[in-house]
Amino acid sequence: MAISWHVGVDYEDAGCVKIMKDASYDPVNTPDSQRYKFLYNSKYQTMRPSGRDVQPYLGATEVFTPAGSNIGNFAKYHRSFVGNNGQLFYRSSFFTSLEYSVPLYEVKQKDQANTLYYAARVTRAFIGFNNRSAYWTTPAYMEVGWMSDFTSTGFSTNFSMSQGLASLFDTSLFGQSCKEVVVWNLPGNNVAIANPPLAPVAGQVQVQITSDFCRASKPGYDARTATPSQLYFDSSARTTKVIAADDIALPSGTTVYPLGDLMAGAVGNLFADVIVYQGSTVYYPTNPLSSETEYGADYYFSGANLVLSNPYGAARARFIVYAQDDSSPVGGGNDVWREFNDGTRDVVQFLRPGASNPPRLADVMVDSRWPMVQIIAEGYINVTAQADGAREWSVPIDNTGLFPFVKYVTVHGGGAGVNLGGFGGNLSARVRPPFTLYGYVDPTETGKQYYTGGGSTYCRLTAGEARFYTFRGLPTRKYLSGGSSQSNLVTESDPTPIVGIRYYILGIPA
Template sequence: MARLLIGVDSSNIGCIKITKNNADSPYSTEDTAYGKFSFNSKWETNVRFVGVDQLNYGGGSFAEFLPAGTDKSSFQRARTAYSTGVVSLYWKSSFWAGVEYDLPVFDMKTVNDAGVYTYGRISTGAYGYQGRTTVFKHLWNEEGGYVNSFFPGAGNYINVAIPLSLISFATSGVHKKAVVWNLPGDETAIKDPPLAPVPGQMQVQITKDFCRVSKPGYDVRVATASQLAFDSSRRPVKVVASGDIGLPTGTTSFDFSSFLAGINVSGELIADVIQYKGSTIYFPCTPPTDDDIYGAYYQIVGTSIVFTNPGSACRARFLIISQDNTAASVGSNKVFRQLSIGGQDVFQFLRPGAANPPNLADVIIDSRWPVLQIVKTGVFGIPDGANQQTVVNFDSTGLFPFIKYFTIHGAGEPNDSQTGSSDATGLGKRIRLPYASAGYYDRPSQPRVRFTPGDSTYCTLTTNEARFFTNKTLPLRYELEQTQVNPGYTVKTIGVSCPAYAIRYYILGIPA
């Protein structure tokens, strides 16, 4: 049974803490015993979403600027397309209310017309003379990334520079859902870390009008968003369910309805999924080969996540995250309540005036759902050379670890395959989701030549180590180019433009 502390702990600091097990006192358990806490307001930052939004593919040639009445300069979201079958999608930072960083952490989820997420599979692309170069890649490489400035090019409907924007691309029947987190994705430090406690300072405020707690050293009554551990409008990311399961060929379903008992499930639930092969956890995926194209599609159906695997067996490590931006319900629930649900003692912090039962969006904290915490974060420079390894050590004792990381790129002219758009003529600094890739080229009557693209990265994850593999300075790919002299072709080297120079990583965890 979980235990709760509201008040002063053994360090004489005002806080709210939740330990997972009855044997662990929230008053005296060391804050560094990460695996024992479902929530601790003394953590450096509260991991939270600032928004989720989906922009869909549209056929033909068009330019759509949102909200209605805006134009190519004043839009917050936009979709533009010629008759090329690719729709360019843009989200300005001004769309994401509450984001505090120029280049924030984000996810870009690929979803089809039926609401099935498809980005987990490996895809292939053919290049050059007779399509003799094949690259196997994780679908995330279709994303342009989060940039501090972007000029789409004179051939685009938007022919003015776009500041601070998230860029993606959609194709027929395939749409994009952006998820933005209030964490920095580049070298920027996390805002407002905990400070030394101030005697007499108020840090917890639970009334009929307020439900909020500040980080140590900040007065809850005047604290800014980044100085709060939580409040009713800035709810931390709560993990409703998690798992690491095998995915044989066919359909596999994971039912998490028991974790949502007593809740009116409104809005939507977000799944964060890593798919990999074998016993070693890889992110974003196990490096692909031409011998084994793998990966399952998934969909949240009610209170189950359903995987459909058309290929070879693999595994999925996933988090089901409570995310709901619907309006507050109306009722008379107190901001803090204790109750029994399914024979389990539960306590909840709710938005003021929530209904009974509360909506998913009303719940700030539920003792059944651990809050996602940062075990370790940092930035390292990417070394030159093939298959370079950078090791990050951490302690995830008692935790179910998860990982996110981003490649950081300087300004310059991107490869078309790195943006999805032939109209792009310039990017400022940007961060991108990582992807793993591999390739080969076939010369007529010659052995196959395999290569690793220079912008391919991935990492392996254990309970105490994240090992990053990078390939900076290698070519993006090789292509055959037709010539008029024997043997009728040459092998052309395509270099990586705007190569990544660093990686920002987050080791995340919830109690196991």
């Protein structure tokens, strides 16, 4: 099957790189508004990673990174002092290419072996007197957040971070004992994306291919002088490749999804975003919880396969699998672009100069088999309180011919002396991954009383709309303490209630 692609100016006289989904589509004259026709279009806003780090739970110990640093100048700090609980801190300086003070990020929960991911799995936890209270929640529940102007309290030696991430280890819930932090070069608060695509400038150099460079800039920026955030791809920086994206049935048991013929360097450098949901409507991070039901799946990579393990009833999984290899060049004589047939289809690749032959994953900037992630909608929602807590927020989207996905974080206020789940501090704001929580208390006088936690949020994805739900103002958790009577009911609230949602609706050609 032939492939249609173009390097040069298009119908707007804009320099660009375009690869079409179908050979019948004209890369020069197809309007950019017809997003579903493009596998790659350097005029679109896309995503770039800033960094990824894995940190296992190390037991009752303190470890500072880099070696030789201390409480006053660490980039990463692992702290544990009792049982199966620990704390993990990153200053923003740990992610050296980060361009935003508060970024979009996620924390993926893993087992101690750093192989098994806990995805959108809903798990029950008992709490309080005689286990007469319980709640169901998702792994992000215990995440603290990316904090601004944070000063700790209650440490033997307190410390401050102007910007940084705090995360908690709790190996009793989900059995988690390893964290994988993924940080994207996109804002996680009410800040505009830096250097968005501008109006094309006729005659401007937006694609530069030489023996030293292979790079393309966004419209309105000269590729020869553009900063990293003004470029779409650049041979001096490794870009993340989307090597698989799908929505599949997830029966009880094990499901193996083959990722295809991966290049050298891909295995071992894979990570994924996985949404597990029930029914025919996509919800993230999980369906609205309304019954005593555990569901979901864990996943891991086995060679060139994504393996999902579902111990519960039938569900569905929507996922994007990424690969990123930051290896240095090994030398070779490949041209900066390469055309070939992989046995099933024609392929075009853009490579860094001097790529090995055949190229490794780290040599590849663009591959027509791996479509770009388009941002089809992004923005910020101001969340205000309401008497009953429940509110809905609609975001129209045009996902015609696209495979939609959602990423978002919740934005919270700050305070003084705030209890952040095992440690305290002062902060001006925090941003955290979304979670859902549903629970009950069971007083002897009334029997079970069910509730949705006030910190819960979720997004419903349908054709033409992303709809967000919040529950600010409701108790975040309830339990019985000291006895089974209604008089022993304890209600907790968020010390820094949600004030906003920073969202990104992604699209990949279906």
